Amino acid sequence: MLAFLIKRIGLLIPTFIGVTLISFFFIRLLPGDPVIALAGERGLSPERYAELMRNFGFDRPLYIQYLQYLWEVMQGNFGRSIATKQPVLREFWALFPATIELSVVAMIFAAGLGIPAGVFAAVKRGSWFDQSIMGAALVGYSMPIFWWGLLLIILFSGILQWTPVSGRISLMYFFPPVTGFMLIDSLLSGQSGAFRSALSHLILPVIVLGTIPLAVIARQTRSAMLEVLSEDYVRTARAKGLASFRVIGIHALRNALIPVVTTIGLQMGVLLAGAILTETIFSWPGIGKWLVDSVFKRDYPVVQGGLLLVAVVIMVVNLIVDLLYGLINPRVRAR
Amino acid sequence: MSQIGAQNAEEGIGTDIPDRAPRRSQRRQQLADFWYYYSVNKGAVVGLVVFAIIVAVAILAPLIAPHDPVLQDRSALLVPPVWMEGGSWSFLLGTDAVGRDIFSRLVYGARFSLFVGLFVVTLSVSTGVVIGLVAGYVRGWVDALIMRVMDIILAFPSLLLALVLVAVLGPGLVNAMIAIALVLQPHFVRLTRASVMAEKQRDYVTAARVVGAGPIRIMAMTILPNCLGPLIVQATLSFSNAILEAAALGFLGMGAQPPTPEWGTMLAEAREFVLRAWWVVTFPGLAILITVLAINLIGDGLRDALDPKLKRS
Numbered sequence: 001m002l003a004f005l006i007k008r009i010g011l012l013i014p015t016f017i018g019v020t021l022i023s024f025f026f027i028r029l030l031p032g033d034p035v036i037a038l039a040g041e042r043g044l045s046p047e048r049y050a051e052l053m054r055n056f057g058f059d060r061p062l063y064i065q066y067l068q069y070l071w072e073v074m075q076g077n078f079g080r081s082i083a084t085k086q087p088v089l090r091e092f093w094a095l096f097p098a099t100i101e102l103s104v105v106a107m108i109f110a111a112g113l114g115i116p117a118g119v120f121a122a123v124k125r126g127s128w129f130d131q132s133i134m135g136a137a138l139v140g141y142s143m144p145i146f147w148w149g150l151l152l153i154i155l156f157s158g159i160l161q162w163t164p165v166s167g168r169i170s171l172m173y174f175f176p177p178v179t180g181f182m183l184i185d186s187l188l189s190g191q192s193g194a195f196r197s198a199l200s201h202l203i204l205p206v207i208v209l210g211t212i213p214l215a216v217i218a219r220q221t222r223s224a225m226l227e228v229l230s231e232d233y234v235r236t237a238r239a240k241g242l243a244s245f246r247v248i249g250i251h252a253l254r255n256a257l258i259p260v261v262t263t264i265g266l267q268m269g270v271l272l273a274g275a276i277l278t279e280t281i282f283s284w285p286g287i288g289k290w291l292v293d294s295v296f297k298r299d300y301p302v303v304q305g306g307l308l309l310v311a312v313v314i315m316v317v318n319l320i321v322d323l324l325y326g327l328i329n330p331r332v333r334a335r
Numbered sequence: 336m337s338q339i340g341a342q343n344a345e346e347g348i349g350t351d352i353p354d355r356a357p358r359r360s361q362r363r364q365q366l367a368d369f370w371y372y373y374s375v376n377k378g379a380v381v382g383l384v385v386f387a388i389i390v391a392v393a394i395l396a397p398l399i400a401p402h403d404p405v406l407q408d409r410s411a412l413l414v415p416p417v418w419m420e421g422g423s424w425s426f427l428l429g430t431d432a433v434g435r436d437i438f439s440r441l442v443y444g445a446r447f448s449l450f451v452g453l454f455v456v457t458l459s460v461s462t463g464v465v466i467g468l469v470a471g472y473v474r475g476w477v478d479a480l481i482m483r484v485m486d487i488i489l490a491f492p493s494l495l496l497a498l499v500l501v502a503v504l505g506p507g508l509v510n511a512m513i514a515i516a517l518v519l520q521p522h523f524v525r526l527t528r529a530s531v532m533a534e535k536q537r538d539y540v541t542a543a544r545v546v547g548a549g550p551i552r553i554m555a556m557t558i559l560p561n562c563l564g565p566l567i568v569q570a571t572l573s574f575s576n577a578i579l580e581a582a583a584l585g586f587l588g589m590g591a592q593p594p595t596p597e598w599g600t601m602l603a604e605a606r607e608f609v610l611r612a613w614w615v616v617t618f619p620g621l622a623i624l625i626t627v628l629a630i631n632l633i634g635d636g637l638r639d640a641l642d643p644k645l646k647r648s
Binding site for chain 1: 378483484486487490491492493494495496498499502503575579582583586587588589599602605606609610613616617619620623624627628631632635
């Protein structure tokens, strides 16, 4: 296991270097001179320009600049936002819990519905239930989620008036963030109705973000389950006279879940991409909306740092998934 | 399919290989087999019909659309669809906030979406397959380098990378398409490389080499045709992905720019009318969903017909 771990982490190093290269060159590929862009409309004297170039290190060779950048990044220095003058990393940490909360609840929603739906579809293979579940999954998989979000807003916020349109919690409630997760913080605050408010703000974004993973998980669970159900050990379990739910729920499902776990892990990257759209629609103050806003405000240090941080998060998530996969499926480690 | 390779070997060394393609009757038989497996999947047939209709609409757009898609009619702002109170037969699906006919915009929008899919798939398949062939055939440090670069591209969420690329290149449909092609291309590299590595060990490749075929001939003429199945399936999925991502970029304001009647851009313009005029929002999204769904249905059918290994049981 340790050898597997070391090998897997070793593979990450070149990827990490590549990712830093991309985020480093991103800012240099942008049209225009960064120093002039920083100066804004007032303009600069040639002396001041040269001084700034020296201060930022732009007068040094490119590879030195890159090494400098890498060194700063390794120390957790991702630059400062032009708009807020805050360190990028601090802004990231302030907004990250909102995205994590949204993604984790969306994943619970997707797995919680998708796995049972896939299992039932496999068990009742060919029935109208199976066909409608798979039809719905294909529609979900093809869904433009930004449109789906708008539709849900029209129905639940507009016509039915059940849920709020945007934000994480009603402005009526205010409490200092403890964990950064609104559901937990609202409970800790002890204010009556705060948790309810946080939950009602969360529900539509979760459905929107969870739709595609839900569809993928349902399809994957169904096909993994179908494969497992035709295995000899399932027949043996049936022959022993075990109750049907025991055969399906324990003997079959446990093995069918192995590929599903990988799918769930790989969907985390999809979720982070989906968060860009979901957070924009619902004005959810997380990483996705922050990055989109920064692209539009041309706050390039934020885009640069955020791009790198998001890539690192995805790399870490993928590493954890691989390790988990190695734990539950010993055959992988041998490879 | 490996009988092609066997044929090569039979031809013997030094002789010019005359006609490598299977004879016409054989090809017809293959096509019939393909259609047999494809048409078992009823959804795939429906998808194909719907897709054909969308293609026809896109081609015949000037004949079908009753209005100019960018023409603003100040006397008809936010007119509801025809079946609602206040609707008018001259605006079937209503008008948007500046009085443009939504139906006509959707009809023209089909052109953009199909063009995006076609352009992105052509670009990402052609580059991805060539890079994947080289990586899988040459191996060694070339392969390692290529695969690390692909890992790096895959380390970013695709939409974020496309968004940033468009920020660098400047917003617009062409730049959005290039960005999406770049983001989708690693899938083709990986897929081609994996198939090439599997096929390279087979006897018919060795046979071709013995006959004296050069590496480029082996890569392009001997190995590639036998890796086509999974590639076609992946290309279909990428087609629908490209349409979705282009619409998402348009929705974020980074794709096609107004007043282009691109479906995602139409949704972006409609956002502020979400609670006032549902039709402005509903129809462009429905158009995206139907198109993407039709293509994904086709993809499922193709997978059943072409790629027995991936077949959904």
